[in-house]
Amino acid sequence: MSQVLHTPPPTTAGSAPAAAESPAQLAARHGLSVSGARPSLPQYVRQLWARRHFITAFATAKLTAQYSQAKLGQLWQVVNPLLNAAVYYLIFGVLMGTKRGVPDYVPFLVTGVFVWTFTQSSIMAGTKAVSGSLGLVRALHFPRASLPLSYCLQQLQQLLFSMIVLVVILLACGVPVTASWLLIVPALVLQFTFNAGVAMAMARFGAKTPDVSQLMPFVLRTWMYASGVMWSLDVVLADRDLPSWVHTVLEYNPAAVYIDLMRFALIDSFQGSQLPDHVWAVALGWALLAGIGGFIYFWKAEETYGRG
Secondary structure, three states: OOHHHOOOOOOOOOOOOOOOHHHHHHHHHOOOOOOOOOHHHHHHHHHHHEEEEEHHHHHHHHHHHHHHOOOHHHHHHHHHHHHHHHHHHOOOOOHHOOOOOOOHHHHHHHHHHHHHHHHHHHHHHOOOHHHHHHHHHHHHHOOOOOOHHHHHHOOOOOOHHHHHHHHHHHHHOOOOOHHHHHHHHHHHHHHHHHHHHHHHHHHHHHHHOOOOHHHHEEEEEEHHHHHOOOOOOOHHHHOOOOOOOHHHHHOEEEEEEEEHHHHHOOOOOOHHHHHHOHHHHHHHHHHHHHHHHHHHHHHHHHHHHHOO
């Protein structure tokens, strides 16, 4: 009996022994795949779309919980940018005189602050989207891009809430309601796409190097000063003898483009002549470049998030 069990099967003359399967071949034959492997780009997009309800619910929950411990609650969503606008008005508008030559300076300033805050908060939240949610990333399997997208959606919801106050300020300052207000919709769609793309790119940076989140406030503050939030770039650049490329960089930087588009849509005294040439094409180009580029850049490291 023992001899029967341990005797190898006979081989025919001239035949070679069967080659042993590698682990990869064995796994493929049984339909197994690597746990947490990066899906293809089309499959990844489908996974994100399938979890669109989770992304929306997560964003809403984060927005609701953001000021849940404060006595003023969700009013801080409006109070914070309004306080920033008041400080900027005092320092830049009054003390530094940047309101000279700018009609409707208060609507001009408040619109710039609200729109800039949307970009700033989206990028800052995106930087910490993965590194600040390691427990969730390691516990559940889902497309990680859901996190930066949900944070950007949260900031968009906050901006829409703040827009109610912005409309009240515009009306109180005598700015009329015109058909151009409809341009808010495409401008916000393009800005959201841009913000989401940059947030996803920064989420990958932040996942590997958490110290990036400490540096970003300084980068964003510099970017804010170069984006005409508190002053008109046209007025400031007209008084300075700077190289032409400096004018081009400042006028076509994406934050300034989206701020100017929103001002053009809302403020009657902000004329099309103050916009850069082909501004809508530029806004679309920035949105596609950042949105698609940031998404692909984030997707390429999908299997590494939460490890190490």
